[in-house]
Amino acid sequence: MKALRLIRRHPAATAGAALLLVFALAAALAPLLAPYPVDRRSGPADAPPSGAHLLGTDDGGVDVLSLVMHGGRVSLLVGLCAAVTAVVIGGGVGLAAGYFGRWTDSVLMAITDYFLVVPVVPLMIVVAAIWGSSVTHIVLIIGVLLWTTTARTVRAQVRSIREQVYVRRAETIGAGHLRIIARHVLPQIGALLVANTVLTIAVAIFYETALAFLGLGDPTAVSWGRMIQDAHRSSAISNGYWWTILPPGIAVTLVIFGASLLGRAIEDGTGAGLRPSRLAVRGFRVLPRGEVPPR
């Protein structure tokens, strides 16, 4: 009953969670559920969808449905790991900046602003090209470049918590920084961190497909990005083999869509949404909800 009420009250969040769940399950159970293996041909090359191959086959005669299921393993894993990396960095930076204020805040926010301006895709391309691309490298490259929005939202939230009366009181009766952060600050930004992780998963998967498309994905791993690149390279597009290009792209789109729906819903619940006035980097006097004016 409670679950039903929850669904009725938050249709967007439920739809987003359901989408993510379906794709996560399909990916996790791919070895069991996938109709064909993905490392060898299981039918004629470039066959359109049929009863035997529900989504057809690619130019190597590999079943596209199986590829989509297996590709989800890499794409979702990269998305999740990169998002966690980004949120750990961004959360740490935002927490330190918002909690300690003063010069810590100035320095950290200057760095954040720098990363906010730098064009992310070219930087990813350069680092991946020089460093070589394995799944681990891709995760780190994406994670290390995507923490800025998290840092800014967490900072704003921590600043307002910092000014709450009970935090001030805890400080007065001698609670240490670690205790205040662990007992009073972290529990309050938990939901915000979750929201940011979910939203960052969406962006990370977006960049994973971009890197793979530019030939910088892990050459040994099947991912959705790789499938899009393969379709592009094998001139499946000019031949009109729509079944090789639509399924991986639709999978990416639905996962990112689901993550955006869910992430935005959680964020709205925390009341710390990334309002335009908050994203504004420089000297805005329109204060976002809950932010304390600087003194």
Add this chain to the structure above:
Amino acid sequence: MRRRYLIKRTLVALLTVWVAVTLNFALFRLAPGDAVTNVSRVPNASAETRAALREEFGLDRSHWDQYTAYLGQLAHGNLGVSFANYQPVATNLREALANTLPMVALGTAIGILLGVLIGIVAAWRRGSAVDSAGVLGSLLLYAMPTQWLGLVLVLLFAGTLPVGGMEDPFLALQDTGTWATVKDRLEHMILPAATLAFGLVAQFALITRSSMVETLGEDYVLTARAKGLPDRAIVWRHAARNALLPVTSIVAVSIGSIVGGAILVETVFSWPGIGTAMYQAVADRDYPVLQGTFLLLTLGVVVMSYLVDLLQLRLDPRIGT
């Protein structure tokens, strides 16, 4: 106070440029192979070319000397020599940039205008079916990978519109006049610019909508309503103008992602611009060109966002006070 803000902002921009240049120097010293001689590793280069490059970039000297030599050569617009076609990188990139700019400018302008328009209408009709459709449609569009959207457009429009390159190579041979050339160029531009615009429409519709919703809750909007002004006047004359202020600052932030989108779009449509140059450089491991494009793109983004900030300073008297 505003003067101080201006000075501070200029210093930050200069600092950013310096960090970008230094990062560019450092990143490519880490490249595989003989790091010190990377810039002069032009395959099949004559001994003289190699010696000249060594001299120019001071490759036989310490890292610090190399750094100053690099800065010196940069100041003279020397970006090294491409591994792939033995031409100076700067010459290659100048041409590519001239090809990129019109297409990206067109796509960006359409994307932002359309996005802002949708955002305003959605916020105005908040809670209605129009609003839900706008928000969900934007989120869905936002979720589509740029390169995939481009490929789908190719799939849909192959045959009706040109899907690759910048011009019809046979047109030049036929001598059909200026008008035909312009028309041909524009037709080639439609699909790449549209792909770029789609991603931006989504982004700007969502941002404008939430900024507009915030603004519509302000007291002066209530006052305007109490005065009995028609809805249209309230939305366009009172609310939209203020709601667009934060949107301009988002323009500054999203220039970086526009550049990223442009690289993908150019790769899909074989548009002979900066993005394709970068893609080719990655494929050929042509480090000087890669380094040059990266530097050019970063500087472009820094300069553009600096300009948008100046514009904002002019638009909004509250900034920097």
